[in-house]
Amino acid sequence: SQKIEQNSEALNIQEGKTATLTCNYTNYSPAYLQWYRQDPGRGPVFLLLIRENEKEKRKERLKVTFDTTLKQSLFHITASQPADSATYLCALDRNYGQNFVFGPGTRLSVLP
Amino acid sequence: DGGITQSPKYLFRKEGQNVTLSCEQNLNHDAMYWYRQDPGQGLRLIYYSQIVNDFQKGDIAEGYSVSREKKESFPLTVTSAQKNPTAFYLCASSTGNPDTQYFGPGTRLTVL
Numbered sequence: 001s002q003k004i005e006q007n008s009e010a011l012n013i014q015e016g017k018t019a020t021l022t023c024n025y026t027n028y029s030p031a032y033l034q035w036y037r038q039d040p041g042r043g044p045v046f047l048l049l050i051r052e053n054e055k056e057k058r059k060e061r062l063k064v065t066f067d068t069t070l071k072q073s074l075f076h077i078t079a080s081q082p083a084d085s086a087t088y089l090c091a092l093d094r095n096y097g098q099n100f101v102f103g104p105g106t107r108l109s110v111l112p
Numbered sequence: 113d114g115g116i117t118q119s120p121k122y123l124f125r126k127e128g129q130n131v132t133l134s135c136e137q138n139l140n141h142d143a144m145y146w147y148r149q150d151p152g153q154g155l156r157l158i159y160y161s162q163i164v165n166d167f168q169k170g171d172i173a174e175g176y177s178v179s180r181e182k183k184e185s186f187p188l189t190v191t192s193a194q195k196n197p198t199a200f201y202l203c204a205s206s207t208g209n210p211d212t213q214y215f216g217p218g219t220r221l222t223v224l
Contacts, residue, residue, distance in 0.1 A: 009152070034212070043202050043215030044155070089154055097209060098162060099145065099170065102154040 002027040004103040021075040023090035030092035080110045118216035133188045135203035142208040144186035149200045
């Protein structure tokens with residue numbers, strides 16, 4: 001069956017450290033993978049998109065990798081800050097980008 | 113000021129009543145989406161539309177209906193056939209390419 005998993009429901013790290021979030025999938029063949037940030041009671045906000053032929057993508061303190069062999073994406077936040085505390089969702093495309101399927105999310109808490 | 117709006121933010125209904133959630137966008141996007149989010153879970157796709165007057169079922173369409181008569185609008189009706197309608201409903205739009213989805217603020221529906 002098809003499945004998307006994100007590492008641990010919750011992740012606590014110390015301010016200044018690098019947070020690494022994992023997205024693993026089974027029986028999907030995405031051409032694209034996205035990461036979103038969601039704050040409580042609000043809609044998700046797009047962060048990064050990475051294509052299947054891209055190994056790595058960066059934006060300021062964010063870095064995403066995409067390994068289609070391992071069927072895994074890693075999302076890194078360097079020099080983390082308490083303001084980075086939120087739930088982070090990964091999403092895979094289906095039908096050549098016609099729609100996306102979301103993972104359950106990881107709730108990140110950055111402790112001062 | 114471009115964006116995507118959902119109304120109302122909170123909605124209460126009695127069991128057995130149909131209810132319609134509004135979603136409007138002025139981003140000139142072709143594609144629109146409806147998701148449902150339950151506590152501690154990711155987003156699940158209800159319906160999506162790639163173009164006016166056309167829409168497709170998502171993963172959990174039973175008990176829901178939509179229309180797409182105008183490019184800017186994609187209302188969702190939660191019918192009495194939906195067994196467990198209490199949830200946070202999110203609308204999104206995109207250019208239709210595998211691109212970022214822009215989410216609305218969400219409507220929290222509670223059925224009493």
